[in-house]
Amino acid sequence: MTAVIELKGVSWRRGDNEILRNIDWRVESGQHWAVLGLNGSGKTSILNMINGYMWPTTGEISVLGHKFGTVDLRELRKSIGWVSSSLQEKIRPNEQALEIVISGRHASIGLYAGIEEDDRVRAEELMRDLGCAHLIGRAYQTCSQGEKQKLLIARALMASPKLLILDEASNGLDFISREALLQSINGLASRADAPTLLLVTHHIEEISPLFSHSLLIRRGRVFAQGRSEEILSSERLSDFFELPVDVEWRGGRAWLSAKSSEV
Numbered sequence: 001m002t003a004v005i006e007l008k009g010v011s012w013r014r015g016d017n018e019i020l021r022n023i024d025w026r027v028e029s030g031q032h033w034a035v036l037g038l039n040g041s042g043k044t045s046i047l048n049m050i051n052g053y054m055w056p057t058t059g060e061i062s063v064l065g066h067k068f069g070t071v072d073l074r075e076l077r078k079s080i081g082w083v084s085s086s087l088q089e090k091i092r093p094n095e096q097a098l099e100i101v102i103s104g105r106h107a108s109i110g111l112y113a114g115i116e117e118d119d120r121v122r123a124e125e126l127m128r129d130l131g132c133a134h135l136i137g138r139a140y141q142t143c144s145q146g147e148k149q150k151l152l153i154a155r156a157l158m159a160s161p162k163l164l165i166l167d168e169a170s171n172g173l174d175f176i177s178r179e180a181l182l183q184s185i186n187g188l189a190s191r192a193d194a195p196t197l198l199l200v201t202h203h204i205e206e207i208s209p210l211f212s213h214s215l216l217i218r219r220g221r222v223f224a225q226g227r228s229e230e231i232l233s234s235e236r237l238s239d240f241f242e243l244p245v246d247v248e249w250r251g252g253r254a255w256l257s258a259k260s261s262e263v
């Protein structure tokens with residue numbers, strides 16, 4: 001079967017610094033993955049490789065069945081959605097919510113052509129699905145952080161991506177907004193045209209059961225990968241964080257706490 005993502009022996013060096021070392025990772029169709037790692041562990045570098053913005057020093061990458069080096073990356077990127085905080089900064093403050101979503105159709109920032117009726121209908125439907133239809137007509141700067149994230153996810157979905165990367169999507173959200181966003185993400189996975197999801201997060205409790213697999217990155221290497229319920233254990237995460245932690249599974253999610261006497 002063709003993998004959605006395949007990294008084989010991927011390393012990336014900058015000067016004397018080996019930022020990624022010998023990464024082997026395969027994402028199969030039908031799986032959704034959580035990607036975890038402390039600050040500076042190499043997560044963004046891996047995402048940049050998957051999107052073809054950076055090239056490995058050694059190793060091979062295939063995304064959506066296309067081997068890098070033989071594929072037009074600009075074409076491939078049309079099938080990949082990447083929602084990140086750096087995208088947030090690119091949106092013009094006075095842009096209208098509906099226009100932001102529609103602009104995802106052509107992966108542009110801002111609308112340069114007129115709006116097609118089909119695009120409007122699809123954008124409204126996506127906004128409804130994500131629970132942000134009430135924002136139609138609102139300027140981006142008037143939306144809350146959680147609403148902005150939903151708009152950007154709807155925008156990414158406009159291009160019908162086959163792979164959707166949610167890069168610290170819940171940053172800056174309060175408890176209620178975060179749960180609402182997680183619920184919307186869960187809803188995405190049940191769509192007939194659901195993309196493969198990659199959730200990059202610092203918060204283990206955000207890994208809902210839909211994320212069947214988890215990848216732990218430490219100091220540029222794969223520390224562990226596999227089924228989430230096996231990877232997200234007290235023992236493994238204590239090794240991973242180099243700090244004793246407790247994991248308690250509730251509602252299909254792993255809740256992490258530091259063993260207080262050790263902090």
Ligand SMILES: Nc1ncnc2c1ncn2[C@@H]1O[C@H](COP(=O)(O)OP(=O)(O)OP(=O)(O)O)[C@@H](O)[C@H]1O
Nearest residue numbers: 014017019037038039040041042043044045046217
């Ligand atoms: N272009 C570059 N040149 C030199 N070093 C780089 C470059 N890009 C990233 N790095 C370094 O590579 C390491 C991994 O960075 P990366 O951004 O991939 O980590 P991350 O896991 O995404 O971190 P965070 O959670 O803080 O966003 C860091 O030490 C970073 O300083």
